[in-house]
Amino acid sequence: MAVGTISTTTTAAVAWRPEKRVTGAFLITGLIALLVGALLGPLQAFNYGDVNLYRYLPFLKSYYEGLTLHGVLNALVFTTFFNCGVLVYFPARELDVRPSVAWLWLSYGVMVFGLVLAGIAILSNSATVMYTFYPPLQGSWGFYTGLALVVVASLMVAFEVIRLRARWRRDHPGKVTPIVTFMSVATMLMWALASLGIVVEVVVFLIPWSAGWISGVDPQLARTLFWFTGHPIVYFWLLPAYVSWYAFIPKQVGGELASDLLTRMAFVMFLVFSTPVGFHHQFTDPGIRGGWKLLQNILTFFVVVPSLLTAFTVTASMELGARKRGGRGVLRWIGKLPWSDASFVAQVLAMISFVFGGAGGIVLASFNLNVLVHNTTFIPGHFHITVGTAVTLTFFGMTFWLMPHLTGRKLFSPRLALWSAWTWFVGMMLFAVGMHWQGLLGVPRRAWISNMLPSLQGTYANAAVPQAITLVSGCILFVAVVLYFTVLFGTLFSSRRIEEDSVAIPFPDADGIQGGRAVRAFDRLGMWFILAVALVCVAYLPTLFYMFTHQVGVPGLRLW
Ligand code: HAS
Numbered sequence: 098m099a100v101g102t103i104s105t106t107t108t109a110a111v112a113w114r115p116e117k118r119v120t121g122a123f124l125i126t127g128l129i130a131l132l133v134g135a136l137l138g139p140l141q142a143f144n145y146g147d148v149n150l151y152r153y154l155p156f157l158k159s160y161y162e163g164l165t166l167h168g169v170l171n172a173l174v175f176t177t178f179f180n181c182g183v184l185v186y187f188p189a190r191e192l193d194v195r196p197s198v199a200w201l202w203l204s205y206g207v208m209v210f211g212l213v214l215a216g217i218a219i220l221s222n223s224a225t226v227m228y229t230f231y232p233p234l235q236g237s238w239g240f241y242t243g244l245a246l247v248v249v250a251s252l253m254v255a256f257e258v259i260r261l262r263a264r265w266r267r268d269h270p271g272k273v274t275p276i277v278t279f280m281s282v283a284t285m286l287m288w289a290l291a292s293l294g295i296v297v298e299v300v301v302f303l304i305p306w307s308a309g310w311i312s313g314v315d316p317q318l319a320r321t322l323f324w325f326t327g328h329p330i331v332y333f334w335l336l337p338a339y340v341s342w343y344a345f346i347p348k349q350v351g352g353e354l355a356s357d358l359l360t361r362m363a364f365v366m367f368l369v370f371s372t373p374v375g376f377h378h379q380f381t382d383p384g385i386r387g388g389w390k391l392l393q394n395i396l397t398f399f400v401v402v403p404s405l406l407t408a409f410t411v412t413a414s415m416e417l418g419a420r421k422r423g424g425r426g427v428l429r430w431i432g433k434l435p436w437s438d439a440s441f442v443a444q445v446l447a448m449i450s451f452v453f454g455g456a457g458g459i460v461l462a463s464f465n466l467n468v469l470v471h472n473t474t475f476i477p478g479h480f481h482i483t484v485g486t487a488v489t490l491t492f493f494g495m496t497f498w499l500m501p502h503l504t505g506r507k508l509f510s511p512r513l514a515l516w517s518a519w520t521w522f523v524g525m526m527l528f529a530v531g532m533h534w535q536g537l538l539g540v541p542r543r544a545w546i547s548n549m550l551p552s553l554q555g556t557y558a559n560a561a562v563p564q565a566i567t568l569v570s571g572c573i574l575f576v577a578v579v580l581y582f583t584v585l586f587g588t589l590f591s592s593r594r595i596e597e598d599s600v601a602i603p604f605p606d607a608d609g610i611q612g613g614r615a616v617r618a619f620d621r622l623g624m625w626f627i628l629a630v631a632l633v634c635v636a637y638l639p640t641l642f643y644m645f646t647h648q649v650g651v652p653g654l655r656l657w
């Protein structure tokens with residue numbers, strides 16, 4: 098890197114201050130949401146360790162309210178804020194094109210307003226509907242409106258990212274889009290298409306329903322619209338982490354990006370194949386014909402390919418770096434990676450967790466295996482080592498250089514930062530073992546098993562060992578949260594100033610991207626976007642058309 102390298106571009110640093118401020122606002126708001134959500138996490142782990150801590154927290158009416166808060170803040174709010182911050186800032190710096198800071202502040206304001214609305218709804222226990230908010234569970238209108246505003250704000254940022262590239266292309270005719278911008282624009286285009294489902298679900302159905310303007314909503318249609326967005330949203334969370342793995346990690350380990358071409362290919366594949374696969378969350382749902390489920394099942398395996406490419410390219414990049422640092426042997430080079438650099442360690446541990454998270458995903462995507470574990474704790478086991486570790490721990494790793502870069506303050510205790518990465522990793526891996534294992538034993542997800550009726554006590558006695566593992570993981574994760582946020586706030590409030598921009602963004606070297614034919618073909622993102630739309634139409638329209646024309650409206654329920 099560059100991490101820690103002193104640069105002489107102080108004037109450039111000052112010039113970028115407005116962008117740094119708004120990026121910092123997105124990041125810090127997202128991280129504060131994560132702090133609140135993550136502090137509630139151990140409650141869930143304890144529940145699945147058969148210990149009911151909710152009884153000591155009178156401000157939360159039930160496990161389900163806590164779980165809703167936990168899921169919404171961590172999976173939806175934290176990720177969206179963080180992504181919107183980085184996906185506009187990195188391209189702007191790479192292209193040296195100034196975004197509209199006023200527009201970004203407006204987007205930020207809309208997103209915060211949405212967060213406040215949804216937050217009030219959840220905290221007043223009027224939207225205890227979990228982060229998937231399936232009807233007929235019904236929340237108050239503020240919850241749905243708030244979430245809709247968060248999505249709208251993210252699309253406003255997407256618009257700015259796409260506009261940045263368009264402006265750059267106008268001034269650089271015939272040039273291939275630089276890699277970080279390419280990845281960011283592909284991600285935002287994917288998200289723009291993917292978000293359609295949730296926008297229609299919330300705006301057309303759930304808001305009018307919760308406000309009492311329509312009496313019923315068809316749960317099956319709502320679920321289908323939800324998963325239209327609900328699968329690709331996981332790549333909206335993941336791809337900013339991939340930006341860091343592909344573009345920044347090589348510099349951080351002293352190597353180089355192993356293949357520009359494969360990187361672009363992976364992102365184009367994500368753009369095309371991320372969305373038409375939502376039925377893999379609905380294998381057990383009635384109302385969708387088996388043939389369409391099968392098609393989306395096959396397409397799910399297509400969208401695994403770019404992650405397999407990523408495993409190859411990113412590992413190769415790291416190997417190049419380690420060998421430059423004197424690494425030898427088939428595997429011994431791994432020891433030469435910068436294992437004392439918290440930013441690197443957090444991200445490589447995130448990658449390792451994703452090997453298991455991805456493997457679990459492939460299991461889940463397999464129709465017949467899915468039936469065994471669907472709606473069991475296997476699922477939260479899976480997503481805590483995908484979004485909870487692969488993504489979140491990568492974001493932690495990024496903040497270890499990005500916060501000093503944005504704020505001009507020294508990273509508070511790199512040692513503690515290293516500890517926070519390891520404890521998060523160990524805690525999450527143990528949590529995943531406990532939850533996958535319980536799932537295999539048939540323990541249901543989203544169940545207040547630590548508070549069951551006396552007549553049901555002992556139902557899951559066969560899961561005592563994985564329950565104990567889950568409980569221990571909750572304690573370790575609590576420590577990890579304290580450590581990470583000590584580092585974060587320690588940095589933000591530190592009086593130890595460093596020269597602005599003395600921590601540079603570890604962009605990859607641009608040479609070599611003169612644009613062969615394949616690279617140029619991948620650069621036609623508009624064309625790939627149209628292909629993605631076409632594929633989505635094939636995979637979804639027949640089913641959606643049928644559902645729209647055969648709706649069975651159901652009134653809302655409030656259970657807790
Ligand atoms: Fe998933 C359910 C299938 C990826 C998140 N998933 C969920 C849910 C969430 C989620 C939140 O098919 C629960 C939703 C709910 O509440 O109901 N998932 C997949 C598949 C993939 C996948 C096939 N999921 C993710 C990612 C997520 C995420 C990414 C968040 C960010 N998932 C499913 C299915 C369900 C599901 C079913 C529904 C289950 C049900 O029944 O309800 C694939 O994209 C995974 C591909 C990944 C790989 C891994 C590649 C490895 C890499 C690391 C390389 C690093 C190395 C380290 C080698 C093939 C890139 C080197 C180290 C050195 C030291 C050298």
Ligand code: CU
Pocket residue numbers: 327328329331375377378
């Ligand atoms: Cu999915």
